[in-house]
Amino acid sequence: MSINNASGKSDFGILAARDDSVTSLIDQLYSADNFAKAGEAVVHLLSQYLKNAQVRSGPVLAIRPPLENIAKARESLQNNPPVDPGDMEAVTSRASALIGQFLANTQTVHHPGYIGHQLPPPLPMASLFELAADVANQGMAIYELGPWATAVEKVMVERLGVKLGFKPDSFSGLVTSGGTLANLTALLSARNKALDGVWKEGLPLSKTSPVIIAHRESHYSIERAAGILGLGSNQCLYVKSDSNGRTDPDALAELLQILKARQIPVIAVVASACATKTGSFDSLSRIADLCEAYDVWLHVDAAHGGAVSFSPEHRHLLEGIDRADSVVWDAHKMLFVPTLSTYLFYRRSRDKYFAFSQDARYLFAEGADEGHEYDCGLATAECTKRAAALSLWGILSIYGDGLFEILIKRIFETTSLFVEKLSSINEIEIPIKPEFNIVLFRYIPEHNNVDLNDFNKSLRKFIIEENNIYLTTTIYNEAVYLRFVVMNPRTDQTDVERLIENIKRHASRYEGINSMAPEAAS
Numbered sequence: 001m002s003i004n005n006a007s008g009k010s011d012f013g014i015l016a017a018r019d020d021s022v023t024s025l026i027d028q029l030y031s032a033d034n035f036a037k038a039g040e041a042v043v044h045l046l047s048q049y050l051k052n053a054q055v056r057s058g059p060v061l062a063i064r065p066p067l068e069n070i071a072k073a074r075e076s077l078q079n080n081p082p083v084d085p086g087d088m089e090a091v092t093s094r095a096s097a098l099i100g101q102f103l104a105n106t107q108t109v110h111h112p113g114y115i116g117h118q119l120p121p122p123l124p125m126a127s128l129f130e131l132a133a134d135v136a137n138q139g140m141a142i143y144e145l146g147p148w149a150t151a152v153e154k155v156m157v158e159r160l161g162v163k164l165g166f167k168p169d170s171f172s173g174l175v176t177s178g179g180t181l182a183n184l185t186a187l188l189s190a191r192n193k194a195l196d197g198v199w200k201e202g203l204p205l206s207k208t209s210p211v212i213i214a215h216r217e218s219h220y221s222i223e224r225a226a227g228i229l230g231l232g233s234n235q236c237l238y239v240k241s242d243s244n245g246r247t248d249p250d251a252l253a254e255l256l257q258i259l260k261a262r263q264i265p266v267i268a269v270v271a272s273a274c275a276t277k278t279g280s281f282d283s284l285s286r287i288a289d290l291c292e293a294y295d296v297w298l299h300v301d302a303a304h305g306g307a308v309s310f311s312p313e314h315r316h317l318l319e320g321i322d323r324a325d326s327v328v329w330d331a332h333k334m335l336f337v338p339t340l341s342t343y344l345f346y347r348r349s350r351d352k353y354f355a356f357s358q359d360a361r362y363l364f365a366e367g368a369d370e371g372h373e374y375d376c377g378l379a380t381a382e383c384t385k386r387a388a389a390l391s392l393w394g395i396l397s398i399y400g401d402g403l404f405e406i407l408i409k410r411i412f413e414t415t416s417l418f419v420e421k422l423s424s425i426n427e428i429e430i431p432i433k434p435e436f437n438i439v440l441f442r443y444i445p446e447h448n449n450v451d452l453n454d455f456n457k458s459l460r461k462f463i464i465e466e467n468n469i470y471l472t473t474t475i476y477n478e479a480v481y482l483r484f485v486v487m488n489p490r491t492d493q494t495d496v497e498r499l500i501e502n503i504k505r506h507a508s509r510y511e512g513i514n515s516m517a518p519e520a521a522s
Helices: 012-017 019-029 032-054 066-079 088-103 124-136 147-164 179-194 220-228 249-261 284-293 306-310 349-353 370-374 390-399 402-423 452-467 493-521
Strands: 172-176 211-215 236-239 266-272 298-301 326-330 342-346 438-443 472-476 479-485
Touching: 032 088, 066 088, 124 390, 147 172, 147 306, 147 326, 147 342, 147 390, 172 179, 172 349, 179 220, 179 266, 179 298, 179 326, 179 342, 179 349, 211 220, 211 249, 220 236, 236 249, 249 266, 249 284, 266 284, 284 298, 306 326, 306 402, 342 349, 390 402, 402 438, 402 493, 438 452, 452 472, 452 479, 452 493
Parallel strands: 211 236, 211 266, 266 298, 298 326
Antiparallel strands: 172 342, 326 342, 438 479, 472 479
8 A cells, every 4th residue: 555645745634534544554564474574684684794794794984974974865765765564575675775774884893893982792682672672662751651671670770789889778770871861860969969959949159169070081971961060061170190091089189178178069079980081990999088088979980891890800990889979880881782771870779869859740640659669750861761771681681690701801801912912012102001991002103203193093094994993093191092992802813913913014104105205305
């Protein structure tokens, strides 16, 4: 059945008059059998995509200029004639073609040569749980909108919170859509607790504007939160770092003392575990000592590094995290599930409700039933939210905790191998001793008549374009550094050695050209 009139436009007036046809159309759109047929073809397509990536076939970064991609996407939307929902061969073919177009123009995070941004290759089994969550479409604002999804979220908060070291039955938490929203929610709780009545009355008009203290390399979402919370981004104060890129506790103590003497309220101190740019883990125990001494909320952004808690060998990097008032941990980073799935923990269970103080009686009816205390919407900015804990719950239920110990160990081993190989090159500078899976480095050629920033940018371009390895750059201490981030457990010695070889190739090519320059000039 066609859903368009002679002009090619939908004619819902005609459809409404033909109830049998409308019913047939709806039945076809929602057909479980049709879904299974199309799903089989799409899953086959996705599995082939995974196979190609895992054997390093195809580009890591398939990218065209933005306007070209936009034009292609618009073309698919506008120029393809509508398909009859009852023609499953045509529907499946069109769906496969569109998904194929998407896959052919993506960042291939499952490729072992992907060592760029902090996005992992999701475990394929986790993606099946995500599909189930999408089909069931649980809203989760209140318990009855997602009873099983809510139960799963609760047990996952319990499981991961205990993993961090929080005492069972004493802490609380929730799952939300990304680290930025989780950081904002935690700092909103801290603000509301520090400034009595601010939720209803707004920020007091005083000369002593409240501040947030943060790690110099903290994620930009912290400063963004200061702006959203009405403090102003200028009220985000940064503590100087030590030689390894960590918050300097002595400098923090000095700043806290100055603020106390000036009677400037401190909303929170934000520590990093680890810092997004550098991979540095703050000394959480020393920072916790200071926050307790000055009665200041301690928030730890462990979006990236929380997974280290699964590693007996490296867990010491998180020592003291159980003393934080709030902690953020992204499951969609080093727990290898699809985006977005972020856990926010509160050390004191009651603090979960400081963030929001609103009535929505069409949803949250007091005393309605025993499920009221499990209404997710009471503690998060999201009303409707997806079942974001389901995939991790599924993975842990199938494979157990030992899986993540193995995966994290492999990540550490690959990073150590790269640092070992990299350190053998005399011209390489590594400004910060790597603690996890993030390595900053730059190449400093023997000839000093070169712009180091331009040279290292050209090195990255060479590696990506000619060698099918993807890594990024960042600015650290006002200089350009390449940034190696191991997110894929399948990245191994092959990729490390290929990267090292290509660093040397580019450098030798440059050195050769440079050494010939005076001769050419004469």
